Amino acid sequence: MAEVKLLGKWPCPYVLRARVALQLKKVEYEYLEEELGGKSELLLKSNPVHKKIPVLIHRGRPLCESLIIVQYIDEAWLAAPSLLPASAHDRAFHRFWAAYFDDKLSPLLTRLRNGERGRANEEAAEGVKLLEEAFVRLSEGKGFFGGDEIGYLDITIGCHLGWIRVTERLMGFKLIEEAKVPGLAGWAERFCAHEAVQGIMPETEKLMEIFQLAQIHMKRSKR
Amino acid sequence: MAEAEQVKVLRFWASPWSFRVELALKLKGVPHEKVEEDLANKSPLLLASNPIHKKIPVLLHNGKAIPESLIILEYIDETWTDNPILPKAPHERGMARFWSRFIDDKCVGACWMSCWTEGETQQMFMEQARACLRILDDELGGRRFFGGESIGLVDISASFFALWLGVLQEVAGISLINGEEFPNLCRWIEGFVASDVVTECLPPRDKLLAVFQSKKQAILATKSMVY
Numbered sequence: 001m002a003e004v005k006l007l008g009k010w011p012c013p014y015v016l017r018a019r020v021a022l023q024l025k026k027v028e029y030e031y032l033e034e035e036l037g038g039k040s041e042l043l044l045k046s047n048p049v050h051k052k053i054p055v056l057i058h059r060g061r062p063l064c065e066s067l068i069i070v071q072y073i074d075e076a077w078l079a080a081p082s083l084l085p086a087s088a089h090d091r092a093f094h095r096f097w098a099a100y101f102d103d104k105l106s107p108l109l110t111r112l113r114n115g116e117r118g119r120a121n122e123e124a125a126e127g128v129k130l131l132e133e134a135f136v137r138l139s140e141g142k143g144f145f146g147g148d149e150i151g152y153l154d155i156t157i158g159c160h161l162g163w164i165r166v167t168e169r170l171m172g173f174k175l176i177e178e179a180k181v182p183g184l185a186g187w188a189e190r191f192c193a194h195e196a197v198q199g200i201m202p203e204t205e206k207l208m209e210i211f212q213l214a215q216i217h218m219k220r221s222k223r
Numbered sequence: 224m225a226e227a228e229q230v231k232v233l234r235f236w237a238s239p240w241s242f243r244v245e246l247a248l249k250l251k252g253v254p255h256e257k258v259e260e261d262l263a264n265k266s267p268l269l270l271a272s273n274p275i276h277k278k279i280p281v282l283l284h285n286g287k288a289i290p291e292s293l294i295i296l297e298y299i300d301e302t303w304t305d306n307p308i309l310p311k312a313p314h315e316r317g318m319a320r321f322w323s324r325f326i327d328d329k330c331v332g333a334c335w336m337s338c339w340t341e342g343e344t345q346q347m348f349m350e351q352a353r354a355c356l357r358i359l360d361d362e363l364g365g366r367r368f369f370g371g372e373s374i375g376l377v378d379i380s381a382s383f384f385a386l387w388l389g390v391l392q393e394v395a396g397i398s399l400i401n402g403e404e405f406p407n408l409c410r411w412i413e414g415f416v417a418s419d420v421v422t423e424c425l426p427p428r429d430k431l432l433a434v435f436q437s438k439k440q441a442i443l444a445t446k447s448m449v450y
Contacts, residue, residue, distance in 0.1 A: 049325060049358060058314070061314050063314065063317045063318070063321070064321060065320075065321055065324060068317050068320045068321055068324070069317070071316075071317065071320065072313050072314070072316070072317040075313040075316060075317075076313040076314075088298050088301040088302045089284075089287050089289070089298070091297070091298070091301065092289045092294050092295075092297070092298045095291075095294045095297065096289075096290065096291060096294055099291060099294065100275065130275065
């Protein structure tokens with residue numbers, strides 16, 4: 001039995017977070033693809049409270065919630081790179097911006113994908129501008145929020161880049177545009193090109209297909 | 224000799240979120256100054272320290288600002304290492320974080336909305352709230368605290384249930400938390416509020432009741448929990 005298992009679904013950016021963290025730490029794991037639209041017995045047993053992926057199972061003990069899993073990976077496998085920064089203050093900063101992304105920006109991206117415009121566009125532009133400022137401050141001239149290497153905040157935001165691109169296509173509008181947010185634009189390319197991310201990040205085309213299929217399915221079920 | 228540390232908490236006396244921060248500092252024996260905020264007229268210091276959310280609590284440590292109560296709790300645990308509030312082992316730490324997030328993301332909101340809605344909507348929220356409380360009750364089991372023998376991150380996160388929920392359900396005229404359905408939680412509440420450190424930090428129940436009674440109409444209109 002594999003010591004480390006990860007239950008996930010390939011389009012899910014939260015699952016990607018766990019995978020990138022495991023790849024960065026060079027942890028061998030068995031990836032178990034859940035059926036889209038279904039929940040396996042193992043998933044329901046391992047995450048009875050939320051019944052959601054990702055779930056990391058290490059030596060038979062499950063852990064849920066992507067950011068909690070990423071912190072766990074950092075604490076259970078102490079080999080470099082450290083995913084969270086060394087100082088308590090910097091750690092608080094990373095956690096703050098990760099929470100900001102999950103609580104404010106990610107739901108906003110969903111609303112934009114579902115067709116909301118107007119004020120939502122403005123909020124998104126403001127949010128991206130704040131992230132640009134955070135990037136400039138936290139990266140201190142280096143390539144990632146985490147410095148020289150991908151860290152917790154890079155993983156939090158970076159794993160959503162595929163879906164950010166889907167949103168941009170649907171909006172006909174670039175959220176991460178070099179002219180407006182040069183720091184983030186450069187960071188996004190570096191993140192996607194990183195060896196821990198390449199090969200596991202789903203292609204934007206495939207995410208677009210999945211999204212469109214889901215929209216059709218939703219419209220049919222409303223009739 | 225090390226320079227004296229400056230620790231301030233921007234807080235609101237009736238807030239369960241700033242209570243969390245003060246309790247953690249008290250548990251660790253960290254001297255700190257409480258800076259009371261008028262939430263209808265937020266100070267320049269608060270607005271400068273938490274420009275994104277403009278909310279309390281904010282911890283100011285030697286001038287550095289840390290907002291968001293759960294983030295502050297982790298910061299406190301990492302900075303002052305006596306009397307740890309998070310467990311040592313990675314899996315236990317992960318579970319403590321999981322339950323704290325469960326409390327914040329699911330439980331508190333369901334309990335709050337149960338108080339201020341009506342009819343079928345209220346029934347729906349009350350069912351959600353009960354389901355959450357049942358999950359917490361099961362998770363606690365026969366343990367004295369969620370943290371085991373001593374107060375930990377999850378206990379601190381759950382402090383809303385120890386005082387605020389009882390007050391809110393009285394103001395709203397509903398019954399959510401009760402000894403029959405949630406015996407473990409009710410036992411935990413008794414033990415939690417009776418502990419010395421907690422008693423020193425908790426706001427007076429009658430004052431809390433009075434403030435929520437007076438704000439009832441305003442809350443009913445907006446349902447907002449925003450501090």
